[in-house]
Amino acid sequence: MIFEVTILGSNSALPAHGRHPTAQVLNHHDKLFLLDCGEGTQIQLSAYRIKRSKINEVFISHLHGDHYYGLLGLLTSYHLLKRMEPLHLYCPKGLKDIIDLNFRYSDTRLAYELIVHEIDCSQSQQIYENSYLTVTTIPMKHRIACCGFLFREKERDRVILPEKLRQYEVPHTSIGELKYGKDILVNGVTIPNAELTQDPPLPRAYAFCSDTIHSLDFVEQVKEVNLLYHEATFMEESAERATLTFHSTTKQAATVAKKAKAKKLLIGHFSAKYDNLQLLLDETKTLFPATEIAVEGQTYKVEN
Protein backbone atom coordinates (compact mmCIF):
# COMPACT_ATOMS: atom_id res chain seq x y z
CA MET A 1 0.00 0.00 0.00
CA ILE A 2 1.55 3.30 -1.12
CA PHE A 3 2.43 5.70 1.70
CA GLU A 4 4.75 8.51 0.62
CA VAL A 5 5.12 12.28 0.66
CA THR A 6 6.21 14.53 -2.21
CA ILE A 7 7.70 17.91 -1.39
CA LEU A 8 6.33 20.88 -3.38
CA GLY A 9 7.90 23.61 -1.26
CA SER A 10 10.82 23.35 1.14
CA ASN A 11 11.60 26.97 2.00
CA SER A 12 10.48 29.27 4.75
CA ALA A 13 8.61 32.52 4.19
CA LEU A 14 10.86 34.12 1.58
CA PRO A 15 11.06 32.10 -1.66
CA ALA A 16 14.75 31.86 -2.63
CA HIS A 17 17.32 29.74 -4.45
CA GLY A 18 14.51 28.28 -6.57
CA ARG A 19 12.81 26.96 -3.43
CA HIS A 20 9.13 27.54 -2.74
CA PRO A 21 7.14 28.05 0.48
CA THR A 22 5.68 25.04 2.28
CA ALA A 23 3.47 22.50 0.52
CA GLN A 24 3.51 18.71 0.47
CA VAL A 25 1.38 16.02 -1.11
CA LEU A 26 0.85 12.86 0.89
CA ASN A 27 -0.14 9.80 -1.10
CA HIS A 28 -1.79 7.03 0.88
CA HIS A 29 -3.17 4.12 -1.11
CA ASP A 30 -3.48 6.39 -4.15
CA LYS A 31 -5.50 8.98 -2.26
CA LEU A 32 -3.79 12.39 -2.13
CA PHE A 33 -3.77 14.81 0.80
CA LEU A 34 -2.37 18.32 0.47
CA LEU A 35 -0.44 19.61 3.49
CA ASP A 36 -0.11 23.39 3.49
CA CYS A 37 -0.40 25.40 0.31
CA GLY A 38 2.19 28.16 -0.06
CA GLU A 39 2.24 30.51 -3.05
CA GLY A 40 2.84 28.61 -6.28
CA THR A 41 1.52 25.25 -5.06
CA GLN A 42 -0.77 24.81 -8.06
CA ILE A 43 2.15 25.55 -10.37
CA GLN A 44 4.31 23.02 -8.52
CA LEU A 45 1.53 20.42 -8.79
CA SER A 46 1.64 20.85 -12.56
CA ALA A 47 5.43 20.89 -12.67
CA TYR A 48 5.61 17.52 -10.92
CA ARG A 49 2.60 16.12 -12.82
CA ILE A 50 0.59 15.40 -9.68
CA LYS A 51 -3.08 14.77 -10.36
CA ARG A 52 -4.72 17.57 -8.42
CA SER A 53 -8.14 15.99 -9.01
CA LYS A 54 -7.12 13.19 -6.64
CA ILE A 55 -6.87 15.67 -3.76
CA ASN A 56 -10.07 15.83 -1.74
CA GLU A 57 -8.61 16.98 1.57
CA VAL A 58 -6.41 19.99 2.25
CA PHE A 59 -4.80 20.58 5.64
CA ILE A 60 -3.44 24.03 6.55
CA SER A 61 -1.20 24.20 9.61
CA HIS A 62 -1.49 27.94 10.33
CA LEU A 63 -2.26 31.32 8.85
CA HIS A 64 1.20 32.61 8.02
CA GLY A 65 1.19 33.42 4.33
CA ASP A 66 3.94 31.01 3.34
CA HIS A 67 1.61 28.17 4.36
CA TYR A 68 -1.61 29.25 2.58
CA TYR A 69 -1.09 32.06 0.00
CA GLY A 70 -1.41 29.46 -2.77
CA LEU A 71 -4.77 28.21 -1.58
CA LEU A 72 -7.04 30.77 -3.26
CA GLY A 73 -5.37 30.14 -6.61
CA LEU A 74 -5.85 26.40 -6.22
CA LEU A 75 -9.50 26.78 -5.21
CA THR A 76 -10.15 29.09 -8.17
CA SER A 77 -8.41 26.74 -10.60
CA TYR A 78 -10.49 23.79 -9.38
CA HIS A 79 -13.53 25.93 -10.17
CA LEU A 80 -12.26 26.72 -13.67
CA LEU A 81 -11.41 23.06 -14.22
CA LYS A 82 -15.05 22.26 -13.45
CA ARG A 83 -14.36 20.21 -10.35
CA MET A 84 -17.50 18.41 -9.13
CA GLU A 85 -16.24 16.61 -6.01
CA PRO A 86 -16.54 18.41 -2.67
CA LEU A 87 -13.24 19.62 -1.25
CA HIS A 88 -12.58 19.39 2.47
CA LEU A 89 -10.40 22.06 4.02
CA TYR A 90 -9.04 21.60 7.55
CA CYS A 91 -7.60 24.84 8.89
CA PRO A 92 -7.42 27.18 11.87
CA LYS A 93 -10.19 29.70 12.35
CA GLY A 94 -9.92 32.69 10.00
CA LEU A 95 -9.23 31.12 6.65
CA LYS A 96 -12.90 30.81 5.83
CA ASP A 97 -13.34 34.56 6.41
CA ILE A 98 -10.39 35.23 4.09
CA ILE A 99 -11.73 32.96 1.35
CA ASP A 100 -15.23 34.42 1.64
CA LEU A 101 -13.97 37.99 1.44
CA ASN A 102 -11.86 37.34 -1.67
CA PHE A 103 -14.69 35.54 -3.42
CA ARG A 104 -17.14 38.28 -2.48
CA TYR A 105 -15.00 40.91 -4.22
CA SER A 106 -14.29 38.71 -7.24
CA ASP A 107 -17.96 37.69 -7.39
CA THR A 108 -16.95 34.01 -7.40
CA ARG A 109 -19.35 31.20 -6.60
CA LEU A 110 -17.49 27.92 -6.63
CA ALA A 111 -18.99 25.24 -8.84
CA TYR A 112 -18.06 22.57 -6.27
CA GLU A 113 -18.70 22.37 -2.56
CA LEU A 114 -15.95 23.65 -0.28
CA ILE A 115 -16.40 22.23 3.19
CA VAL A 116 -14.35 24.07 5.77
CA HIS A 117 -13.54 22.30 9.03
CA GLU A 118 -12.14 24.76 11.53
CA ILE A 119 -9.66 23.16 13.89
CA ASP A 120 -8.70 24.10 17.40
CA CYS A 121 -4.89 24.08 17.49
CA SER A 122 -4.68 24.20 21.28
CA GLN A 123 -5.24 20.47 21.75
CA SER A 124 -4.73 17.25 19.84
CA GLN A 125 -7.87 16.05 18.11
CA GLN A 126 -8.72 13.45 15.51
CA ILE A 127 -10.07 15.45 12.59
CA TYR A 128 -10.26 12.89 9.78
CA GLU A 129 -10.72 9.20 9.29
CA ASN A 130 -11.15 6.79 6.39
CA SER A 131 -10.95 3.01 6.11
CA TYR A 132 -7.17 3.02 6.23
CA LEU A 133 -5.96 5.87 8.41
CA THR A 134 -6.74 8.65 10.83
CA VAL A 135 -5.47 12.22 10.96
CA THR A 136 -4.87 13.85 14.33
CA THR A 137 -3.70 17.39 14.99
CA ILE A 138 -0.37 17.96 16.76
CA PRO A 139 -0.36 21.27 18.66
CA MET A 140 2.73 23.32 17.73
CA LYS A 141 4.18 26.26 19.62
CA HIS A 142 4.32 29.14 17.17
CA ARG A 143 3.67 32.87 17.09
CA ILE A 144 0.05 32.25 16.10
CA ALA A 145 -2.25 29.22 16.39
CA CYS A 146 -0.54 26.36 14.58
CA CYS A 147 -0.75 22.60 14.43
CA GLY A 148 0.92 19.73 12.70
CA PHE A 149 -0.86 16.64 11.43
CA LEU A 150 -0.29 12.99 12.29
CA PHE A 151 -1.32 10.49 9.62
CA ARG A 152 -1.51 7.06 11.24
CA GLU A 153 -2.57 3.87 9.50
CA LYS A 154 -5.19 1.72 11.18
CA GLU A 155 -4.48 -1.84 12.19
CA ARG A 156 -4.98 -3.99 9.14
CA ASP A 157 -6.67 -7.40 8.83
CA ARG A 158 -4.57 -10.55 9.13
CA VAL A 159 -3.15 -11.70 5.79
CA ILE A 160 -4.78 -14.88 4.45
CA LEU A 161 -2.45 -17.60 3.12
CA PRO A 162 -4.34 -19.04 0.07
CA GLU A 163 -2.24 -22.21 -0.22
CA LYS A 164 -3.09 -23.07 3.41
CA LEU A 165 -6.79 -22.48 2.76
CA ARG A 166 -6.62 -25.00 -0.10
CA GLN A 167 -4.63 -27.50 1.99
CA TYR A 168 -7.18 -27.45 4.85
CA GLU A 169 -10.17 -27.11 2.50
CA VAL A 170 -11.35 -24.02 4.33
CA PRO A 171 -14.68 -22.72 2.94
CA HIS A 172 -14.63 -19.16 1.57
CA THR A 173 -17.33 -18.17 4.01
CA SER A 174 -14.76 -18.40 6.81
CA ILE A 175 -12.39 -15.82 5.39
CA GLY A 176 -14.02 -12.93 7.25
CA GLU A 177 -13.46 -14.63 10.61
CA LEU A 178 -9.90 -15.53 9.71
CA LYS A 179 -9.07 -11.92 8.84
CA TYR A 180 -10.16 -10.89 12.32
CA GLY A 181 -7.87 -13.51 13.89
CA LYS A 182 -10.37 -16.19 14.86
CA ASP A 183 -9.63 -19.92 14.82
CA ILE A 184 -12.07 -21.92 12.72
CA LEU A 185 -13.67 -25.34 12.65
CA VAL A 186 -13.28 -27.37 9.43
CA ASN A 187 -14.83 -30.86 9.23
CA GLY A 188 -15.00 -31.00 13.02
CA VAL A 189 -11.35 -30.04 13.50
CA THR A 190 -10.27 -26.67 14.98
CA ILE A 191 -7.55 -25.03 12.91
CA PRO A 192 -5.64 -22.28 14.70
CA ASN A 193 -5.72 -18.92 12.97
CA ALA A 194 -1.92 -18.73 12.96
CA GLU A 195 -1.83 -21.77 10.66
CA LEU A 196 -3.96 -20.03 8.02
CA THR A 197 -2.89 -16.38 8.23
CA GLN A 198 0.09 -14.23 8.95
CA ASP A 199 0.56 -10.90 10.68
CA PRO A 200 -0.41 -7.86 8.62
CA PRO A 201 2.23 -5.19 7.93
CA LEU A 202 2.73 -2.93 10.92
CA PRO A 203 0.70 0.28 10.74
CA ARG A 204 2.87 3.21 9.62
CA ALA A 205 2.70 6.87 10.57
CA TYR A 206 3.77 10.21 9.11
CA ALA A 207 4.01 13.30 11.29
CA PHE A 208 4.01 16.71 9.61
CA CYS A 209 5.38 19.10 12.22
CA SER A 210 5.02 22.53 10.73
CA ASP A 211 6.39 25.75 12.20
CA THR A 212 7.33 25.52 15.87
CA ILE A 213 9.70 26.85 18.42
CA HIS A 214 11.74 24.01 19.95
CA SER A 215 9.39 21.96 22.08
CA LEU A 216 9.27 18.41 23.41
CA ASP A 217 5.59 18.67 24.28
CA PHE A 218 4.48 16.62 21.29
CA VAL A 219 7.20 13.95 21.47
CA GLU A 220 4.82 11.45 23.08
CA GLN A 221 2.33 11.94 20.29
CA VAL A 222 4.77 11.28 17.48
CA LYS A 223 6.49 8.39 19.27
CA GLU A 224 8.07 5.93 16.84
CA VAL A 225 6.55 7.45 13.71
CA ASN A 226 8.09 6.06 10.55
CA LEU A 227 8.76 9.47 9.06
CA LEU A 228 8.89 12.68 11.05
CA TYR A 229 8.86 15.91 9.05
CA HIS A 230 10.13 18.65 11.33
CA GLU A 231 11.01 22.20 10.37
CA ALA A 232 14.69 23.15 10.68
CA THR A 233 14.67 26.77 9.60
CA PHE A 234 18.12 27.58 10.96
CA MET A 235 21.56 26.15 11.72
CA GLU A 236 22.45 25.77 15.38
CA GLU A 237 24.53 28.96 15.38
CA SER A 238 21.27 30.90 14.81
CA ALA A 239 19.50 29.28 17.77
CA GLU A 240 18.74 32.66 19.28
CA ARG A 241 17.14 33.88 16.04
CA ALA A 242 15.20 30.62 15.86
CA THR A 243 13.74 31.18 19.31
CA LEU A 244 12.94 34.82 18.57
CA THR A 245 11.00 33.87 15.45
CA PHE A 246 9.38 30.78 17.01
CA HIS A 247 11.27 28.41 14.73
CA SER A 248 13.62 25.47 15.25
CA THR A 249 17.22 24.63 14.42
CA THR A 250 18.71 21.52 12.86
CA LYS A 251 19.76 20.11 16.24
CA GLN A 252 16.42 20.90 17.82
CA ALA A 253 14.64 18.98 15.05
CA ALA A 254 17.12 16.13 15.58
CA THR A 255 16.47 16.17 19.32
CA VAL A 256 12.73 15.78 18.79
CA ALA A 257 13.34 12.92 16.35
CA LYS A 258 15.69 11.24 18.80
CA LYS A 259 13.42 11.58 21.83
CA ALA A 260 10.47 10.37 19.78
CA LYS A 261 12.53 7.45 18.41
CA ALA A 262 11.33 8.33 14.94
CA LYS A 263 12.54 5.89 12.30
CA LYS A 264 13.47 8.69 9.94
CA LEU A 265 13.60 12.49 10.03
CA LEU A 266 12.88 14.81 7.10
CA ILE A 267 13.87 18.46 7.61
CA GLY A 268 12.52 21.45 5.70
CA HIS A 269 11.28 25.09 5.90
CA PHE A 270 14.79 26.38 5.28
CA SER A 271 15.69 30.02 5.78
CA ALA A 272 16.42 31.99 2.62
CA LYS A 273 19.88 32.67 4.03
CA TYR A 274 20.99 29.13 3.17
CA ASP A 275 21.81 28.42 -0.43
CA ASN A 276 23.62 25.12 0.15
CA LEU A 277 21.59 22.84 2.39
CA GLN A 278 24.30 20.23 2.91
CA LEU A 279 25.52 22.01 6.04
CA LEU A 280 22.05 21.80 7.59
CA LEU A 281 21.84 18.11 6.77
CA ASP A 282 25.30 17.39 8.16
CA GLU A 283 24.56 19.25 11.38
CA THR A 284 21.27 17.42 11.90
CA LYS A 285 22.94 14.07 11.28
CA THR A 286 25.43 14.64 14.10
CA LEU A 287 22.51 14.02 16.47
CA PHE A 288 20.17 11.97 14.30
CA PRO A 289 21.86 10.10 11.45
CA ALA A 290 18.67 8.89 9.73
CA THR A 291 17.88 12.37 8.41
CA GLU A 292 17.02 13.53 4.91
CA ILE A 293 16.66 16.99 3.38
CA ALA A 294 13.27 17.91 1.89
CA VAL A 295 13.99 18.51 -1.80
CA GLU A 296 11.23 19.85 -4.04
CA GLY A 297 9.92 17.29 -6.48
CA GLN A 298 11.31 14.39 -4.47
CA THR A 299 9.19 11.69 -2.87
CA TYR A 300 9.96 10.12 0.50
CA LYS A 301 8.52 6.78 1.51
CA VAL A 302 6.85 6.23 4.88
CA GLU A 303 8.08 2.72 5.59
CA ASN A 304 8.75 0.23 8.33
Place this chain on the structure above:
Amino acid sequence: MIFEVTILGSNSALPAHGRHPTAQVLNHHDKLFLLDCGEGTQIQLSAYRIKRSKINEVFISHLHGDHYYGLLGLLTSYHLLKRMEPLHLYCPKGLKDIIDLNFRYSDTRLAYELIVHEIDCSQSQQIYENSYLTVTTIPMKHRIACCGFLFREKERDRVILPEKLRQYEVPHTSIGELKYGKDILVNGVTIPNAELTQDPPLPRAYAFCSDTIHSLDFVEQVKEVNLLYHEATFMEESAERATLTFHSTTKQAATVAKKAKAKKLLIGHFSAKYDNLQLLLDETKTLFPATEIAVEGQTYKVEN
Protein backbone atom coordinates in the same frame (compact mmCIF):
# COMPACT_ATOMS: atom_id res chain seq x y z
CA MET B 1 15.31 57.39 -21.65
CA ILE B 2 14.34 53.76 -20.99
CA PHE B 3 10.67 52.94 -21.54
CA GLU B 4 9.97 49.23 -21.75
CA VAL B 5 7.78 46.51 -20.31
CA THR B 6 8.82 43.03 -19.15
CA ILE B 7 6.22 40.28 -19.06
CA LEU B 8 6.11 38.16 -15.89
CA GLY B 9 2.81 36.40 -16.60
CA SER B 10 1.04 36.00 -19.94
CA ASN B 11 -1.71 33.54 -19.16
CA SER B 12 -5.32 33.92 -18.12
CA ALA B 13 -6.75 32.57 -14.88
CA LEU B 14 -5.53 28.98 -15.08
CA PRO B 15 -1.72 28.69 -15.07
CA ALA B 16 -0.74 26.28 -17.86
CA HIS B 17 2.01 25.38 -20.33
CA GLY B 18 4.56 26.97 -17.99
CA ARG B 19 2.73 30.31 -18.30
CA HIS B 20 1.78 32.37 -15.24
CA PRO B 21 -1.15 34.68 -14.49
CA THR B 22 -0.92 38.38 -15.33
CA ALA B 23 1.97 40.54 -14.11
CA GLN B 24 4.19 43.04 -15.91
CA VAL B 25 7.01 45.34 -14.89
CA LEU B 26 7.19 48.69 -16.62
CA ASN B 27 10.56 50.40 -16.56
CA HIS B 28 10.51 54.13 -17.20
CA HIS B 29 13.80 55.95 -16.75
CA ASP B 30 14.98 53.20 -14.39
CA LYS B 31 11.92 53.49 -12.17
CA LEU B 32 9.87 50.30 -12.02
CA PHE B 33 6.08 50.03 -11.90
CA LEU B 34 4.34 46.70 -11.29
CA LEU B 35 1.16 46.12 -13.29
CA ASP B 36 -1.02 43.40 -11.79
CA CYS B 37 0.41 40.74 -9.53
CA GLY B 38 -0.86 37.21 -10.24
CA GLU B 39 0.24 34.23 -8.17
CA GLY B 40 3.98 33.64 -8.43
CA THR B 41 4.91 37.23 -9.34
CA GLN B 42 7.60 37.44 -6.66
CA ILE B 43 9.08 34.18 -7.90
CA GLN B 44 9.05 35.50 -11.48
CA LEU B 45 10.74 38.73 -10.33
CA SER B 46 13.57 36.61 -8.93
CA ALA B 47 13.68 34.35 -11.98
CA TYR B 48 14.20 37.33 -14.30
CA ARG B 49 16.53 39.11 -11.87
CA ILE B 50 14.35 42.21 -11.62
CA LYS B 51 15.23 44.44 -8.67
CA ARG B 52 12.01 44.43 -6.68
CA SER B 53 13.37 47.18 -4.44
CA LYS B 54 13.05 49.58 -7.39
CA ILE B 55 9.27 49.09 -7.41
CA ASN B 56 7.49 51.79 -5.41
CA GLU B 57 4.15 51.71 -7.20
CA VAL B 58 1.89 48.74 -7.83
CA PHE B 59 -1.20 48.99 -10.01
CA ILE B 60 -3.92 46.32 -9.81
CA SER B 61 -6.50 46.32 -12.60
CA HIS B 62 -9.24 44.33 -10.89
CA LEU B 63 -9.98 41.81 -8.17
CA HIS B 64 -10.02 38.57 -10.10
CA GLY B 65 -7.46 36.33 -8.45
CA ASP B 66 -5.24 35.89 -11.50
CA HIS B 67 -4.46 39.61 -11.24
CA TYR B 68 -3.67 39.90 -7.53
CA TYR B 69 -3.18 36.53 -5.77
CA GLY B 70 0.59 37.17 -5.77
CA LEU B 71 0.30 40.50 -3.99
CA LEU B 72 0.17 39.30 -0.38
CA GLY B 73 3.29 37.21 -0.91
CA LEU B 74 5.12 40.17 -2.39
CA LEU B 75 4.03 42.51 0.43
CA THR B 76 5.11 39.95 3.03
CA SER B 77 8.47 39.39 1.34
CA TYR B 78 9.16 43.14 1.25
CA HIS B 79 8.54 43.09 5.00
CA LEU B 80 10.94 40.18 5.53
CA LEU B 81 13.52 41.89 3.31
CA LYS B 82 13.30 44.89 5.65
CA ARG B 83 11.96 47.32 3.06
CA MET B 84 11.97 50.90 4.37
CA GLU B 85 10.48 52.85 1.44
CA PRO B 86 6.72 53.36 1.41
CA LEU B 87 4.89 51.30 -1.21
CA HIS B 88 1.98 52.82 -3.13
CA LEU B 89 -0.80 50.49 -4.19
CA TYR B 90 -3.39 51.66 -6.73
CA CYS B 91 -6.36 49.27 -6.84
CA PRO B 92 -10.12 48.98 -6.91
CA LYS B 93 -11.99 49.11 -3.63
CA GLY B 94 -11.81 45.87 -1.65
CA LEU B 95 -8.16 44.96 -1.82
CA LYS B 96 -7.35 46.90 1.32
CA ASP B 97 -9.98 44.91 3.24
CA ILE B 98 -8.45 41.68 1.93
CA ILE B 99 -4.92 42.71 2.90
CA ASP B 100 -6.02 43.88 6.33
CA LEU B 101 -7.92 40.66 7.05
CA ASN B 102 -4.98 38.44 6.06
CA PHE B 103 -2.54 40.46 8.13
CA ARG B 104 -4.92 40.47 11.08
CA TYR B 105 -5.00 36.66 11.17
CA SER B 106 -1.25 36.32 10.59
CA ASP B 107 -0.56 39.04 13.15
CA THR B 108 1.57 40.93 10.62
CA ARG B 109 2.51 44.57 11.01
CA LEU B 110 4.45 45.68 7.95
CA ALA B 111 7.79 47.32 8.68
CA TYR B 112 7.23 49.76 5.80
CA GLU B 113 4.31 52.00 4.96
CA LEU B 114 1.74 50.61 2.54
CA ILE B 115 -0.27 53.45 1.05
CA VAL B 116 -3.43 52.23 -0.63
CA HIS B 117 -5.05 54.47 -3.25
CA GLU B 118 -8.51 53.17 -4.08
CA ILE B 119 -9.49 53.92 -7.66
CA ASP B 120 -12.89 54.36 -9.21
CA CYS B 121 -12.90 52.21 -12.35
CA SER B 122 -16.07 53.79 -13.76
CA GLN B 123 -14.29 56.81 -15.22
CA SER B 124 -10.88 57.81 -16.49
CA GLN B 125 -8.80 59.62 -13.89
CA GLN B 126 -5.19 60.63 -13.53
CA ILE B 127 -3.98 58.70 -10.50
CA TYR B 128 -0.22 59.22 -10.59
CA GLU B 129 2.31 61.76 -11.77
CA ASN B 130 6.05 62.25 -11.55
CA SER B 131 8.48 64.56 -13.41
CA TYR B 132 8.41 62.42 -16.52
CA LEU B 133 5.00 60.81 -16.91
CA THR B 134 1.41 60.52 -15.79
CA VAL B 135 -0.73 57.45 -15.22
CA THR B 136 -4.41 57.57 -16.09
CA THR B 137 -6.99 54.84 -15.62
CA ILE B 138 -8.73 53.36 -18.66
CA PRO B 139 -12.19 52.02 -17.76
CA MET B 140 -12.58 48.41 -19.01
CA LYS B 141 -15.80 46.48 -19.45
CA HIS B 142 -15.47 43.35 -17.39
CA ARG B 143 -17.55 41.18 -15.09
CA ILE B 144 -16.43 43.23 -12.09
CA ALA B 145 -14.94 46.74 -11.72
CA CYS B 146 -11.79 46.82 -13.84
CA CYS B 147 -9.50 49.38 -15.39
CA GLY B 148 -6.42 49.55 -17.52
CA PHE B 149 -3.60 52.05 -17.05
CA LEU B 150 -2.21 54.57 -19.52
CA PHE B 151 1.40 55.59 -18.95
CA ARG B 152 2.04 58.75 -20.95
CA GLU B 153 5.30 60.70 -21.00
CA LYS B 154 5.14 64.42 -20.43
CA GLU B 155 6.38 66.88 -23.05
CA ARG B 156 10.11 67.22 -22.62
CA ASP B 157 12.27 70.36 -22.79
CA ARG B 158 13.84 71.38 -26.10
CA VAL B 159 17.25 69.82 -26.67
CA ILE B 160 20.16 72.31 -26.41
CA LEU B 161 22.82 72.15 -29.16
CA PRO B 162 26.13 72.82 -27.29
CA GLU B 163 28.17 73.60 -30.41
CA LYS B 164 25.68 76.34 -31.37
CA LEU B 165 25.85 77.78 -27.85
CA ARG B 166 29.62 78.08 -28.23
CA GLN B 167 29.32 79.56 -31.74
CA TYR B 168 26.93 82.31 -30.64
CA GLU B 169 28.66 82.77 -27.26
CA VAL B 170 25.38 82.18 -25.40
CA PRO B 171 25.79 82.64 -21.63
CA HIS B 172 24.89 79.61 -19.51
CA THR B 173 22.28 81.64 -17.65
CA SER B 174 20.13 81.57 -20.79
CA ILE B 175 19.86 77.79 -21.01
CA GLY B 176 16.68 77.66 -18.93
CA GLU B 177 14.87 80.01 -21.33
CA LEU B 178 16.16 78.12 -24.36
CA LYS B 179 14.83 74.82 -23.00
CA TYR B 180 11.36 76.36 -22.80
CA GLY B 181 11.57 77.49 -26.44
CA LYS B 182 12.27 81.18 -26.00
CA ASP B 183 14.41 83.24 -28.38
CA ILE B 184 17.28 85.06 -26.65
CA LEU B 185 19.26 88.26 -26.95
CA VAL B 186 23.06 87.92 -27.15
CA ASN B 187 25.18 91.09 -27.50
CA GLY B 188 22.15 93.05 -28.73
CA VAL B 189 21.21 90.43 -31.36
CA THR B 190 18.11 88.22 -31.11
CA ILE B 191 18.90 84.60 -31.86
CA PRO B 192 15.89 82.43 -32.69
CA ASN B 193 15.43 79.45 -30.44
CA ALA B 194 15.35 77.09 -33.44
CA GLU B 195 18.97 78.03 -34.19
CA LEU B 196 20.13 76.87 -30.74
CA THR B 197 17.92 73.92 -29.93
CA GLN B 198 16.12 71.06 -31.56
CA ASP B 199 12.80 69.35 -30.93
CA PRO B 200 12.77 66.94 -28.01
CA PRO B 201 11.85 63.29 -28.63
CA LEU B 202 8.11 62.85 -29.00
CA PRO B 203 6.40 61.78 -25.77
CA ARG B 204 5.66 58.06 -25.77
CA ALA B 205 2.76 56.14 -24.26
CA TYR B 206 2.04 52.60 -23.05
CA ALA B 207 -1.52 51.41 -22.55
CA PHE B 208 -2.13 48.34 -20.37
CA CYS B 209 -5.62 47.16 -21.27
CA SER B 210 -6.38 44.37 -18.87
CA ASP B 211 -9.42 42.11 -18.97
CA THR B 212 -12.26 43.42 -21.09
CA ILE B 213 -15.12 42.34 -23.29
CA HIS B 214 -14.70 43.78 -26.79
CA SER B 215 -15.26 47.51 -26.57
CA LEU B 216 -14.30 50.57 -28.60
CA ASP B 217 -15.20 52.93 -25.77
CA PHE B 218 -11.60 53.56 -24.81
CA VAL B 219 -10.18 53.85 -28.33
CA GLU B 220 -10.07 57.66 -28.11
CA GLN B 221 -8.11 57.49 -24.89
CA VAL B 222 -5.40 55.19 -26.25
CA LYS B 223 -5.18 56.97 -29.61
CA GLU B 224 -1.76 56.57 -31.21
CA VAL B 225 -0.09 54.99 -28.20
CA ASN B 226 3.30 53.55 -29.00
CA LEU B 227 2.56 50.19 -27.44
CA LEU B 228 -0.90 48.88 -26.72
CA TYR B 229 -1.14 45.81 -24.51
CA HIS B 230 -4.58 44.30 -25.05
CA GLU B 231 -5.83 40.98 -23.77
CA ALA B 232 -6.60 38.34 -26.42
CA THR B 233 -7.78 35.42 -24.35
CA PHE B 234 -9.34 33.52 -27.26
CA MET B 235 -9.10 32.83 -30.98
CA GLU B 236 -11.86 34.28 -33.13
CA GLU B 237 -13.68 30.93 -33.34
CA SER B 238 -14.36 31.26 -29.57
CA ALA B 239 -15.86 34.74 -29.91
CA GLU B 240 -19.05 33.62 -28.20
CA ARG B 241 -17.14 32.23 -25.24
CA ALA B 242 -15.11 35.46 -25.12
CA THR B 243 -18.28 37.52 -24.84
CA LEU B 244 -19.80 35.22 -22.25
CA THR B 245 -16.71 35.52 -20.03
CA PHE B 246 -16.22 39.25 -20.68
CA HIS B 247 -12.97 38.68 -22.57
CA SER B 248 -11.66 39.53 -26.04
CA THR B 249 -10.48 37.61 -29.08
CA THR B 250 -7.39 38.12 -31.23
CA LYS B 251 -9.32 40.02 -33.89
CA GLN B 252 -11.11 42.16 -31.34
CA ALA B 253 -7.76 43.19 -29.86
CA ALA B 254 -6.51 43.91 -33.39
CA THR B 255 -9.60 45.99 -34.11
CA VAL B 256 -8.99 48.17 -31.06
CA ALA B 257 -5.33 48.62 -32.07
CA LYS B 258 -6.34 49.51 -35.63
CA LYS B 259 -9.04 52.00 -34.64
CA ALA B 260 -6.69 53.58 -32.11
CA LYS B 261 -3.89 53.72 -34.67
CA ALA B 262 -1.55 52.20 -32.09
CA LYS B 263 2.03 51.89 -33.32
CA LYS B 264 2.36 48.38 -31.96
CA LEU B 265 0.09 45.81 -30.31
CA LEU B 266 1.12 43.31 -27.64
CA ILE B 267 -1.37 40.53 -26.92
CA GLY B 268 -1.57 38.44 -23.75
CA HIS B 269 -3.83 36.79 -21.12
CA PHE B 270 -4.05 33.60 -23.15
CA SER B 271 -6.54 30.89 -22.37
CA ALA B 272 -5.08 27.66 -20.95
CA LYS B 273 -6.60 25.86 -23.94
CA TYR B 274 -3.84 27.19 -26.21
CA ASP B 275 -0.48 25.52 -25.99
CA ASN B 276 0.99 26.95 -29.21
CA LEU B 277 0.43 30.71 -29.38
CA GLN B 278 1.55 31.12 -32.98
CA LEU B 279 -2.02 30.67 -34.22
CA LEU B 280 -3.20 33.54 -32.02
CA LEU B 281 -0.41 35.76 -33.30
CA ASP B 282 -1.09 34.88 -36.93
CA GLU B 283 -4.80 35.56 -36.57
CA THR B 284 -4.21 38.93 -34.91
CA LYS B 285 -1.75 39.92 -37.63
CA THR B 286 -4.35 39.40 -40.35
CA LEU B 287 -5.97 42.61 -39.06
CA PHE B 288 -3.03 44.33 -37.37
CA PRO B 289 0.41 43.27 -38.65
CA ALA B 290 2.45 45.15 -36.02
CA THR B 291 1.52 42.66 -33.30
CA GLU B 292 3.69 40.76 -30.87
CA ILE B 293 2.95 37.93 -28.44
CA ALA B 294 3.59 38.59 -24.73
CA VAL B 295 6.27 36.06 -23.77
CA GLU B 296 7.31 35.70 -20.13
CA GLY B 297 10.75 37.05 -19.43
CA GLN B 298 10.80 39.11 -22.62
CA THR B 299 11.03 42.90 -22.69
CA TYR B 300 9.19 45.09 -25.20
CA LYS B 301 10.28 48.64 -25.93
CA VAL B 302 7.84 51.52 -25.98
CA GLU B 303 9.28 53.49 -28.87
CA ASN B 304 8.46 56.04 -31.53
